Amino acid sequence: MDDSRPIFLQIAEQLENDIISGALPEETQVPSTNELAAYLRINPATAGKGVNLLVDQGILYKKRGIGMFVADGARARLVAQRRDQFRQQYLAPLLAEAEKLGITPGQLADMIRTEAHS
Amino acid sequence: MTAVVEVAGLSKHYGGERGSRVHAVTDAGFALEENRIHGLLGRNGAGKTTLMQLLTGQEFASSGEIRVFGQNPVENAKVLDRVCFIKESQRYPDDFRVKHVLATAPRFFADWDEDFADELVERFRVPVGRRMKKLSRGQLSAVGVIVGLASRAPLTFFDEPYLGLDAVARRLFYDTLLADFAEHPRTVVLSTHLIDEVSNLLEHVLVIDEGRIIIDADADELRGSAVDVVGPRGAVEAFTSDREVLHRTGLGGLASATVAGLDEAGRTAARDAGLELAAVSLQQLVIRTTIGESVDPTKGTPE
Structure with a gap:
């Protein structure tokens, strides 16, 4: 809590x-x-x-x-709901922090790809 | 919802002369709903015990109205039979042993559950044959907790019941209270200043400060109702200029302000202004509203 x-x-x-x-x-x-x-x-x-x-x-x-x-059908509905929230909850702060540190969206995409494959 | 306790314009002062008069409770008005766990929170000397003594007919009000189960509690057996008041300073007859206390309890409490009391004696490891005055502070508190729980009184007050109880016994008290409350719903008032320990147990919160009720709200409403806004001093001051601030601190160019009732739009505005937001716990909220400084003196003061 x-x-x-x-x-x-x-x-x-x-x-x-x-x-x-x-x-x-x-x-x-x-x-x-x-x-x-x-x-x-x-x-x-x-x-x-x-x-x-x-x-x-x-x-x-x-x-x-x-x-x-x-x-x-509860699970599918919850997953759909959470996907809608994903942009607001995770992407927006990620982009804001990246901008603060001078990381461009392109560099950020590269970082995500590298991290996902490691 | 039915109110078990209704209070209006309640005041209690001691001493006659204007100068030396002590105002223990001033113009209190609130209601306690049936079958809820209420927290009565406040600093030492804020008026918590006096308020509970008034509600249980152990003190006479100087002015105002008290209704407990719809009636005046003073010397009213119909009310007091259904009320249990466990106070930290409870006195017992000199020759009483623990077992005498447990044997006497059913005479005061119609719903007394002897099996439950025996079970609690085991769990709290209380020596039943020992004289009350030979008990340690923690054991004395444990006896109070056992009587309070096993009384199953429709209205039960616990006035700082945990003095001297170790962390294990306090946990045991909270867990037993929750479990028994779920099976036998009743109205409970828990007076405490260990707010962090009990905040999740409470459904409703009353905060009393210098005899006045300054917060009367649902616990979930209070949770998240105040946030700390932290950032450069100029930005914090600009953001809080037209908002209700409960408390301010600062360090060099940094400032922190506790803001009440910040909605989602306000939160977004704060973030856009480059300010950080941090949650304020119930305990921190109570500390910041009762600490005295930087509180708007016009708030909560009736004319």
Whole structure:
């Protein structure tokens, strides 16, 4: 947990990461709010808020009396969402820092290629 | 949501003469919602204990209204039966041993869970046969924590319950509180100045300073609500000129300002101005709003 953002957003993001990585496959049950709260040492209401955020987006769904499950197609939707955010979250700061250091976009592209092959 | 505690215009002062009068609580107004864990935060002498004594009918208010479960708590058994107040300075009869405390507790708390209490005695390794006055500071605190948890009172106050408890026992307290709260939801008020340790447990936060409630907000709302803006002095001053600044520090040509309520547009503007942004933890936020200097004196002061 970091201090810069509300915890419930961080909970939602952790669950998203687990769905994207495959640790939480589609149609499997996610930990209950109380389990999440005890494991992460956070308030159960906060954990519930994070889970509900994903329910509202259709990433998780509720089976009455059983618990929360990962929705069919959730992974593909999350990956698409994250790709949209990639430019803003990673490329923009990378380009800004490169410009500060006098690295041209061309040089940056070369650096990325070299790094990817090493 | 139902409010378990409702307070309006509450003040408590000691001493009669104007000059020597001590204002422990001044014009406090707030509500505590049912089944939440609240943090009551503030410096030593800020009025935390007095406020809890007022809410539990152990002190008389000088003025103002207090409603606990919809009623006045003073000498009101209907209210006090459902309230547990664990205070750091709890006194016990001289000849009392730990087991006497545990045997007496069910008379005060209708929802007392004896099995749970026994389990906690094991976990906190409290010697049940020992006299209360022979216990170490940590063991004394552990007894308080056990009574507070096993009472399962619908409204439970913990006033700095951890004095002398080692890091392991404090962790145990927090973990047990969370687990038991999840199974038996109730309204908890945790008064503490170890804010970093408990900030993730809290759903709602009250900060009291010099007797006044200066912050009354959801914990998640506060998290990320203030940021440190760091950079060259001129740039920081230009950026903060029309913003609410809680605290400023500087070193040579560098300056840092804690800015309240900076939205996404504001953050982008700061970055575009070449300024760095750093997160402010709940503990830092409380320190910076209660430290006294460079705080706008008109904030939080009713006319």
